[in-house]
Amino acid sequence: MGDPKAFLTIHRKEAGYRPVHDRIHDFGEVEQTLNSNDRRQQASRCMDCGVPFCHWACPLGNRPPEWNDALYRGDWELAYRLLNSTNDFPEFTGRVCPALCEKACVLNLVEHEPTTNREDEAAITEHAFQENYVRIHNPERNGKSIAVIGSGPAGLTAANRLNLMGYAVTVFDKNEDAGGLLRYGIPNFKLNKAVIDRRLDVLRAEGIDFKLGKRIDLACLPGGFDAYIIATGTPDARDLAIPGRDLKGIHFALDLLAQQNRVLAGAEIQREELVNAKGKDVLVIGGGDTGSDCIGTAHRQGCRSVTQIEIMPKPAPGPDDPQHPWPEWPRTLKTTSSHEEGCERRWNINTLRFVGKDGKVAGAEVQEITWKPNPKGGRPIMEAIGKPQVIKADMVLLAMGFLKPQLPQLAPNVFAAGDAATGASLVVRAMASGRDAAMHAAKFLSAEH
Numbered sequence: 001m002g003d004p005k006a007f008l009t010i011h012r013k014e015a016g017y018r019p020v021h022d023r024i025h026d027f028g029e030v031e032q033t034l035n036s037n038d039r040r041q042q043a044s045r046c047m048d049c050g051v052p053f054c055h056w057a058c059p060l061g062n063r064p065p066e067w068n069d070a071l072y073r074g075d076w077e078l079a080y081r082l083l084n085s086t087n088d089f090p091e092f093t094g095r096v097c098p099a100l101c102e103k104a105c106v107l108n109l110v111e112h113e114p115t116t117n118r119e120d121e122a123a124i125t126e127h128a129f130q131e132n133y134v135r136i137h138n139p140e141r142n143g144k145s146i147a148v149i150g151s152g153p154a155g156l157t158a159a160n161r162l163n164l165m166g167y168a169v170t171v172f173d174k175n176e177d178a179g180g181l182l183r184y185g186i187p188n189f190k191l192n193k194a195v196i197d198r199r200l201d202v203l204r205a206e207g208i209d210f211k212l213g214k215r216i217d218l219a220c221l222p223g224g225f226d227a228y229i230i231a232t233g234t235p236d237a238r239d240l241a242i243p244g245r246d247l248k249g250i251h252f253a254l255d256l257l258a259q260q261n262r263v264l265a266g267a268e269i270q271r272e273e274l275v276n277a278k279g280k281d282v283l284v285i286g287g288g289d290t291g292s293d294c295i296g297t298a299h300r301q302g303c304r305s306v307t308q309i310e311i312m313p314k315p316a317p318g319p320d321d322p323q324h325p326w327p328e329w330p331r332t333l334k335t336t337s338s339h340e341e342g343c344e345r346r347w348n349i350n351t352l353r354f355v356g357k358d359g360k361v362a363g364a365e366v367q368e369i370t371w372k373p374n375p376k377g378g379r380p381i382m383e384a385i386g387k388p389q390v391i392k393a394d395m396v397l398l399a400m401g402f403l404k405p406q407l408p409q410l411a412p413n414v415f416a417a418g419d420a421a422t423g424a425s426l427v428v429r430a431m432a433s434g435r436d437a438a439m440h441a442a443k444f445l446s447a448e449h
Contacts, residue, residue: 094122152180154418157434244354286399296338
């Protein structure tokens, strides 16, 4: 441990975001970076706790005290080796992970100034790529092959682990490019797609074969493989079956997000198929991260206004959450970079119907509600308050989450990973699930002989 008293004299310092007036005019990453000296100082704040709750909270089992110490000492290569030993793609989590480790940090309990693990993670990985610490491995092949269906965070992690074990890995994906949720669900202003391509170049150089634009029927998997990993994510978004749903201008969130990422990649979209918020009053239904991404995308497309509504109550302002005390993840109010760019946010709002004009959506009739305990237990009871009102909107984006997929009966040599197995969750949890699925597949194949 480099400096056991650094946390007493050095405060938490975040890199912050680019100015709003600058960032809303492009899709470049909004987050800035600290210089290497400041970054090492931030790493020095890690106390190397006797019980590292950061390690406990991370689904991947990352060990921040170890790589933060290496970073503080200036050994960037060691820091990357330690980080990469548990995290296959720290350049992804370093950008989009909510950093459960930081909420579990002892410094978050004591001072609400946890170590900047996520930013440190991103900085270590960027330095590793710049200095060629990311090396190509040529594992010895064991004569067995595995197919991975889906190239999102779970599929890529499973493919990487199995490939390094010596299996011949083929990744199938229905889309034209690999990355799954990382490429088509997360906006470029949070994760530049060149970051994904850079890692894919490494995976291909190490022997992984990608077959893209291939839609696989899970009930009839391609032949010739010894085992299979199903990592197809959660393709079905939760819908809102209310009057007026068939009006034009009502879209699922990913219709906007995926198409915008494709446009930035050079795809040409027919005018009648374009999902664009330019000059429109946008209503986002759903208060999670996907809804937030819709807000940021709508601003960059030139919307007139954005309103976000959520059926659940407004979270507590924090930083503490008595219902989920440290080191658990606090369910407190979250304000993202997209919210900072301008958005009216409302909670306890139920959508009754969509109203339209000439076949196009013109607004949504909503009702303020309250939630009361259910005397029989279970889900609270929703009760209306006051009179319904209409929110003006000529574009509505449904961001209410995803349905857990129903997988067919899987053969003993088929293993599900990520959101396909658990339902929608965090990228870091999908990666952890992909790693576990790879381990189970390898164990199964080893037991055969």
